[in-house]
Amino acid sequence: MIVGGLRAENDDARTGFVALAAHELRAPAAVVHGIAATLDARGAELEPDELRALHGLLHAQTGRLVALMEQLLDLSRLDGAALPIERERFAVRERLEGLLDGLAGDRRDDVELALDARLETIVDPRAFDRIVSNLVSNALRHGAAPVRVAAEQVGPCLRLTVEDAGVGVAPEFRDRLFDRFSRDSSGGEESGAGLGLAIARQYAAAHGGTIGFEEAAPHGARFRVDLPTRSDTRAA
Numbered sequence: 001m002i003v004g005g006l007r008a009e010n011d012d013a014r015t016g017f018v019a020l021a022a023h024e025l026r027a028p029a030a031v032v033h034g035i036a037a038t039l040d041a042r043g044a045e046l047e048p049d050e051l052r053a054l055h056g057l058l059h060a061q062t063g064r065l066v067a068l069m070e071q072l073l074d075l076s077r078l079d080g081a082a083l084p085i086e087r088e089r090f091a092v093r094e095r096l097e098g099l100l101d102g103l104a105g106d107r108r109d110d111v112e113l114a115l116d117a118r119l120e121t122i123v124d125p126r127a128f129d130r131i132v133s134n135l136v137s138n139a140l141r142h143g144a145a146p147v148r149v150a151a152e153q154v155g156p157c158l159r160l161t162v163e164d165a166g167v168g169v170a171p172e173f174r175d176r177l178f179d180r181f182s183r184d185s186s187g188g189e190e191s192g193a194g195l196g197l198a199i200a201r202q203y204a205a206a207h208g209g210t211i212g213f214e215e216a217a218p219h220g221a222r223f224r225v226d227l228p229t230r231s232d233t234r235a236a
Contacts, residue, residue, distance in 0.1 A: 031057065087123055093115055093117050113149055114148055114149070114151075127206060128158075132160065138162075138196045154226070156230055163223075168216070169221050178211070197223075204225050211224070
């Protein structure tokens with residue numbers, strides 16, 4: 001009975017995951033299809049301003065699709081065999097600047113870096129990139145500028161913090177903050193798929209690290225990640 005119950009529970013979770021993923025993919029895919037149909041039928045008749053608007057919307061919606069597909073691929077990797085952690089030495093500021101230039105786009109000036117330019121670390125660069133990308137995307141989407149990204153070596157761990165100056169996280173939502181597909185109902189249609197923080201937590205855990213949330217002062221949200229820099233250590 002226990003085995004059957006666990007199998008049914010896993011099947012229900014898998015079905016729910018597929019349904020939610022399909023729901024999240026449907027909206028941007030429908031917009032992209034509509035734009036393509038409009039351009040195919042009336043592209044030659046549209047004014048330059050109308051074409052620019054459509055192209056801007058197309059870029060935004062394909063960006064949403066790419067981001068969501070990357071998140072779903074992340075989850076499939078993390079749910080499969082244990083994610084191998086391969087630590088490499090790299091300069092932290094240089095890597096963060098490259099990530100943020102591609103991630104923040106025209107909002108790059110909204111993101112501040114606070115770390116010693118000489119800081120080097122030995123962590124898994126894939127886990128580092130995915131954690132930073134998801135936390136910064138979350139801050140830009142739900143918080144307010146400035147978004148502050150800091151890094152330092154604390155004992156055996158690289159400590160990353162991502163802080164924004166928004167309204168913070170509603171108290172009733174905090175217990176579900178890192179759950180998959182968990183979204184604050186006040187976020188509206190553009191609130192995202194509710195996967196970024198769950199993925200960041202799983203990458204941190206795969207690395208033997210931890211991630212946590214706390215309120216920022218005077219307001220906003222701060223996420224702190226500790227990633228062990230040696231294979232024989234774990235975050236406290």
